[in-house]
Amino acid sequence: xxxxxxxxxxxxxxxxxxxxxxxxxxxxxxxxxxxxxxxxxxxxxxxxxxxxxxxxxxxxxxxxxxxxxxxxxxxxxxxxxxxxxxxxxxxxxxxxxxxxxxxxxxxxxxxxxxxxxxxxxxxxxxxxxxxxxxxxxxxxxxxxxxxxxxxxxxxxxxxxxxxxxxxxxxxxxxxxxxxxxxxxxxxxxxxxxxxxxxxxxxxxxxxxxxxxxxxxxxxxxxxxxxxxxxxxxxxxxxxxxxxxxxxxxxxxx
Numbered sequence: 001x002x003x004x005x006x007x008x009x010x011x012x013x014x015x016x017x018x019x020x021x022x023x024x025x026x027x028x029x030x031x032x033x034x035x036x037x038x039x040x041x042x043x044x045x046x047x048x049x050x051x052x053x054x055x056x057x058x059x060x061x062x063x064x065x066x067x068x069x070x071x072x073x074x075x076x077x078x079x080x081x082x083x084x085x086x087x088x089x090x091x092x093x094x095x096x097x098x099x100x101x102x103x104x105x106x107x108x109x110x111x112x113x114x115x116x117x118x119x120x121x122x123x124x125x126x127x128x129x130x131x132x133x134x135x136x137x138x139x140x141x142x143x144x145x146x147x148x149x150x151x152x153x154x155x156x157x158x159x160x161x162x163x164x165x166x167x168x169x170x171x172x173x174x175x176x177x178x179x180x181x182x183x184x185x186x187x188x189x190x191x192x193x194x195x196x197x198x199x200x201x202x203x204x205x206x207x208x209x210x211x212x213x214x215x216x217x218x219x220x221x222x223x224x225x226x227x228x229x230x231x232x233x234x235x236x237x238x239x240x241x242x243x244x245x246x247x248x249x250x251x252x253x
Contacts, residue, residue, distance in 0.1 A: 002041060002063075006030065007048035009070055036060045046070060053077040058085060071096060072150075073231060075204045094149060100229055101153035104199050107227045108158075112137060112197075138162040143195025145188065145211070146230075147172040151201035152180045166191055169202075192219040197227065204231035214239040 003017055005026040017024045027038055030051070039045070039057055044066035047053060053067055055078045067077055069091040082089050110116055113134040121128050142158045144151040147169035155165045159181065166183040168191045177184045185191040188211075192198065198220065202208045212226065213236040220226070228235050 001043045004038060004042035004045045006035065006045055006051040007070070009046060009048070032057075039064065044068065047076065049073070049076055051076065053082075055081045058082055058087065061085075061087075066090065068092075073203050075231065097149045097153050100150045101157060104150075104154050104227055104229050105157050107229065108137065108142075108197060108199075108225070111225050111227070137197075140164070140196040141166060141194055143167070143185075143191040143198045144182070144201055145169075145191065145198065146201035147176055147180075147182065148201055150229075151199070152176065152182070154199060154201070155180045155182050166194060188216065189219055192216055193221070195224065196221060197225040199227040200230045200234055202230055202234060204233045208234050210234070210236045212236060212240070214242070217243045 001021075002023045002025065005014065005024060006028060008028050014024055014026065025042070027034075028050075030038065032052075035051065035057055039061045041063060042061075043063050045051075045053070045064065046068045048070045053076060058064070058078060058081050064085075064087050067082055067087060067089045069077060069089070072091060072093050072095075074089060074091050077089055079089050114132045118128070118132040121132070137158070138161060141164045142155075144155065144165065144167035147167040151167060151169075155167070158165050164183070165181070166185050167177065168185045168188050174184065176182075185194075200212070202211070208231075211234050212228075217226075217239055226235075226240075
């Protein structure tokens with residue numbers, strides 16, 4: 001069975017595939033034209049987020065039986081076309097749970113304490129202690145948009161900082177909210193109005209694309225912090241830019 005690895009993965013993973021008897025070919029950074037040529041012979045391909053497994057790519061495959069996404073999101077794969085051709089699509093939903101949850105906490109701490117700006121100021125020879133006083137996470141409300149594995153892992157860590165955790169996710173059962181002691185919000189607007197810090201944990205779909213837009217940003221608290229360690233398309237970047245620009249102007253006035 002021939003496996004084509006289209007995006008970088010750990011060398012240990014490649015060795016495991018070879019030891020299991022697979023014929024492994026690693027070709028990363030391919031152009032669309034190169035991928036269309038290479039996709040004809042493999043029985044399985046492994047991708048991460050860079051390679052786009054489109055309808056054209058899938059239909060060019062002659063032996064493909066399996067597409068594996070090394071990660072959670074599968075929005076770079078045309079799953080419906082794959083299914084129509086009897087090709088199975090798998091991902092690794094738990095592989096990055098802890099890493100992303102810790103990244104969110106790192107972002108949160110950096111933002112409330114202005115660590116990156118303070119570091120730059122210090123390296124420029126200034127000591128602006130009062131300017132970068134920051135705020136405490138303790139007692140603040142964290143709003144999670146989505147309540148999947150990563151969001152729940154963030155909730156566990158946030159509670160150790162004595163934060164109140166609320167979440168909006170119409171697709172998750174009440175038992176999950178109870179297990180992780182998360183207060184459920186029945187609509188997104190309530191979460192946006194209440195949260196001091198908002199963290200996004202949803203896949204990028206037609207439903208979630210541009211979920212955070214001008215209207216939703218206007219519903220947030222003044223000075224609210226928004227963290228997106230999910231997919232970029234969930235946030236309307238133009239609306240976010242305009243909001244940030246206005247905040248800078250307002251603060252200077």
